[in-house]
Amino acid sequence: xxxxxxxxxxxxxxxxxxxxxxxxxxxxxxxxxxxxxxxxxxxxxxxxxxxxxxxxxxxxxxxxxxxxxxxxxxxxxxxxxxxxxxxxxxxxxxxxxxxxxxxxxxxxxxxxxxxxxxxxxxxxxxxxxxxxxxxxxxxxxxxxxxxxxxx
Numbered sequence: 001x002x003x004x005x006x007x008x009x010x011x012x013x014x015x016x017x018x019x020x021x022x023x024x025x026x027x028x029x030x031x032x033x034x035x036x037x038x039x040x041x042x043x044x045x046x047x048x049x050x051x052x053x054x055x056x057x058x059x060x061x062x063x064x065x066x067x068x069x070x071x072x073x074x075x076x077x078x079x080x081x082x083x084x085x086x087x088x089x090x091x092x093x094x095x096x097x098x099x100x101x102x103x104x105x106x107x108x109x110x111x112x113x114x115x116x117x118x119x120x121x122x123x124x125x126x127x128x129x130x131x132x133x134x135x136x137x138x139x140x141x142x143x144x145x146x147x148x149x150x151x
Contacts, residue, residue, distance in 0.1 A: 002033050007050075010041045015052040023051045098134070102127040105135045109142075119147045 004024060012019040024032045028049050035041050044050045069075050081088045106127065110120040123138065132138040142148060 002029060004029070004032055007032050007035055007041060010038055011045065011050045014038065014042060014045060015050075017052045021053045021055075023053050025049045099127065101135050102132055102138055105138060114149055115142065115147060116149055119149075123147075 008019045008022050008024070011022045011024075015022065025048075031049060032044060035044055041050065066075065078088075086094075103124070106115075106120055106123055109115045110117065115123070119142070123142065126132065126141075127138060132141065
């Protein structure tokens with residue numbers, strides 16, 4: 001393999017492209033090797049012995065596939081969500097999941113006779129007013145206020 005570094009450099013300057021985009025015909029390498037001046041390189045370009053390769057762009061194929069999937073409502077799970085926690089789950093949805101958990105726990109405590117009906121009612125009202133942050137907070141409240149039923 002012959003070294004055509006100089007010819008490639010001159011051709012890239014003439015064609016106004018990077019030296020990686022310069023194509024030299026492999027069947028007529030000796031003609032390219034003989035060319036030393038800018039005029040000789042220009043002549044080879046005119047003959048079509050040296051050409052500029054087309055630019056390589058970024059393929060849109062993957063982007064098109066992803067777009068088609070998103071139109072089918074795919075790729076929209078928890079892991080694909082961006083933004084703050086409030087952007088991912090609305091205030092209302094967060095409240096609904098919290099209040100349902102609290103009410104479920106209160107119901108279980110009442111059925112197991114861990115708390116009285118009266119305590120259940122009070123705690124139910126307090127949870128509806130937004131006093132408790134979580135189920136653990138509710139249980140903490142019941143413990144600190146000594147509202148567990150005495151055995």
